[in-house]
Amino acid sequence: MDSVELLPDAVWRQSFRRQLLRWFRRNARDLPWRQTKDPYAVWVSEIMLQQTQVLTAKSYFVRFLQRFPDIATLAASSEQEVLRYWEGLGYYRRGRSLHQAAQRMMAEFEGKFPRDPQAVQKLPGIGRYTAGAILSIAFDDRLPILETNSIRLLSRLLAYQGDTTRSVGQKLLWTFSEQLLPRRNAGSFNQALMEVGSCVCTPKSPACSNCPVRKLCRARSQKLQEVIPVVKQKTQYEDLHEAAVVIWRGQKVLLRRCTTGERWEGLWDFPRCEISAQKEHLLRKEIEKKVRKLTGFTIHVGDSLATIRHGVTRFRIKLECYEAGVLGSSRSRVSLQQKWIPVTTLEDYPLSVTGRKISRLITES
DNA sequence: AAATCGGGGCC
DNA sequence: GGCCCAGATTT
Incomplete structure (x- = not known):
């Protein structure tokens, strides 16, 4: 049994894209990293946002870009100063990887952010999600994303009751995310997925009545929105x-x-x-x-x-x-x-x- | 394919 | 104390 068979058809997908993009044009939050499409700035924002809430990352992003406005500046700075600007954000490996990747871009990509997804994903600190996010947002390249917000939204749309952290669930959702991508505006579309997931399709008490895609949501029609995605086990302290x-x-x-x-x-x-x-x-x-x-x-x-x-x-x-x-x-x-x-x-x-x-x-x- | 990485904010 | 967060890396 292949769960990919549960994915919606082309008509459904077209309706979804239209509703989602329309909603995003009207409801996108004004976030500092949305004022530019400079791949460097988008990259910095995506690294800061890994496992970190939007509100927390905002001030760090502004301060960081003021001090390190481009790849060359970041690469030429000391790791210690980069970490000083990262202090308090946590997961400090991210800051060190950012610095290291900037130096690699100077050496291997003529100081520019690479456009090839494979090359991008080989950079330290960048996995499939971050590569897709940066290239879609900066260049509208048609690459899917999958992170905590889109996982929640997409699994609810499908009423997927399996474990979204396991490889079967991940494979299904990546495929879904890829099939949903519009021909154009992949960057806005991906951000819209996350924005709805973050602001509407929340973990607890999702605002289904305000959701732009509520009519397309299988979890809602089955009243399962509160139990999908299945919760993971508690951490052992x-x-x-x-x-x-x-x-x-x-x-x-x-x-x-x-x-x-x-x-x-x-x-x-x-x-x-x-x-x-x-x-x-x-x-x-x-x-x-x-x-x-x-x-x-x-x-x-x-x-x-x-x-x-x-x-x-x-x-x-x-x-x-x-x-x-x-x-x-x-x-x-x-x-x-x-x-x-x-x-x-x-x-x-x-x-x-x-x-x-x-x-x-x-x-x- | 699943644990770990050694974080921090917010309720 | 528990839950959540625009994941990546290691085992």
Whole structure:
């Protein structure tokens, strides 16, 4: 049994395109990335919007384009500055991939955004969705998209009761998305899919009565719009107990660059370690030992600064923050991955959210 | 084909 | 605490 047989016919599709595009012309939100078709700007917006809400991405987009207006500027900048502009957006790999891809475009595509979907998809941080989105929006190339909003809209239109995250469901919806594409205006059409999915065909209590394609929706006719798409399983959270130390040496503090395999790769952070001791004095000993192993500096843990609770992906972190002083060093641990910086220059470094909180704690008092 | 990536906002 | 978000990458 092939579920592709359930896809609507040509008459249905033509009606759908007309209704959707008509609605989009009247209801499209005024978003900053919609004021241009520059593939670079579209690209930046699409990367920022990956797993990130429109409202969150808006201000970041404007600020980022002001500082990095084109591919050449981005490619010529340091990864650290790019990440500084990305700070707070999360999934920092996106920022690093963006920077890396810009450099590749300078080297391989004469500084221009490539037009070939295959080439685009080979760039870091760009998968099938993002490639289709950029090329359709910037050039009206006839490429399908499929992301969270369109998945919800399309699965409801079909009353598809299978799991949309599995390959069978994905294959069906990609095919559907492709068949729906109009000959022209693929960019507006794809954005319209997402706009309806986001603003009308919402996860809970979808506004079916205001939906431009309600007459075409099988989920609605079967009153299944609240249960499609099927919900995925809940995430299993893991509790972590960690400590971070602000190690002072005069007016300077020690910062460490997070490396491969750690959280916040590429960002800077105060030395941090996992902790297990329960009693206060044992805890300090544990931190002193682990920080020495981590940084090469022998420290004395002093006053407690704060306890910060922070969630990241599936982890719930309880972070104990301390101030500390240096007693000595092993000198053999010289590294580009850590350095003493004047507290006044913390603004120049991309920090994790918890790192920035600690930075504010010690500079605003 | 399914888990993971090590995020963050909002209710 | 749970749910959601213009996915990509790894296993």
